[in-house]
Amino acid sequence: MADKRLLTPIADRLVDSPVGMLHIKANRFGISHLGVAKEGAELLKEDKGELFESALQHLSQLETELQEYFSGDRQEFTVSLAPKGTEFQTQVWHALTELSYGHTCSYGDIAEKIKRPKAVRAVGAANGANPIAIIVPCHRVIGKNGKLTGYAYGLNMKQQLLSLEGESRRS
Numbered sequence: 001m002a003d004k005r006l007l008t009p010i011a012d013r014l015v016d017s018p019v020g021m022l023h024i025k026a027n028r029f030g031i032s033h034l035g036v037a038k039e040g041a042e043l044l045k046e047d048k049g050e051l052f053e054s055a056l057q058h059l060s061q062l063e064t065e066l067q068e069y070f071s072g073d074r075q076e077f078t079v080s081l082a083p084k085g086t087e088f089q090t091q092v093w094h095a096l097t098e099l100s101y102g103h104t105c106s107y108g109d110i111a112e113k114i115k116r117p118k119a120v121r122a123v124g125a126a127n128g129a130n131p132i133a134i135i136v137p138c139h140r141v142i143g144k145n146g147k148l149t150g151y152a153y154g155l156n157m158k159q160q161l162l163s164l165e166g167e168s169r170r171s
Contacts, residue, residue: 007084009033011055012044015063018070018164019157026058027051030080034062034132036153062135069134070164075101077135085129088119092126093136102165106144128152134161 009025009032016022023041025033028051046052061079068074083093095113099105107123116122130138133153139161143149151158 007082013059019160026055027082028054029082030058031062032082083131089126092123096136099140104140104142
């Protein structure tokens with residue numbers, strides 16, 4: 001595992017999307033953050049050098065993949081991901097990335113998948129701490145009863161993403 005300091009974002013951009021203005025950030029290893037831009041968000045200071053250029057390449061790839069996703073032409077993201085989190089959080093986030101486009105599951109399903117069936121609440125907390133929305137598809141986690149549950153960016157955005165994906169079945 002890379003030194004956690006190396007996972008700090010060094011480049012970022014604002015990207016317009018059908019669900020609002022997104023703030024994307026990257027480090028030399030890949031995308032570190034994707035979320036709804038906060039009002040008045042300031043961009044990181046531009047840098048020079050190989051590491052910065054590597055981060056910019058990840059951002060450019062993500063912009064292209066997001067355009068394709070929102071236009072319905074992409075179901076899987078291939079951009080490298082490099083979020084900073086605990087070992088447990090990264091297990092949960094990895095499990096989320098394995099959840100297919102258009103499919104949903106519950107926190108309990110994720111807990112089972114990572115072989116921690118009693119960690120349902122911890123899975124919920126890790127899901128809520130996900131720094132890379134959409135690509136690490138925490139919007140695909142719904143209540144055990146099939147109803148929408150909380151989402152960091154609101155249930156309206158969650159419903160928009162699920163509708164875009166044509167969510168119709170649980171995996």
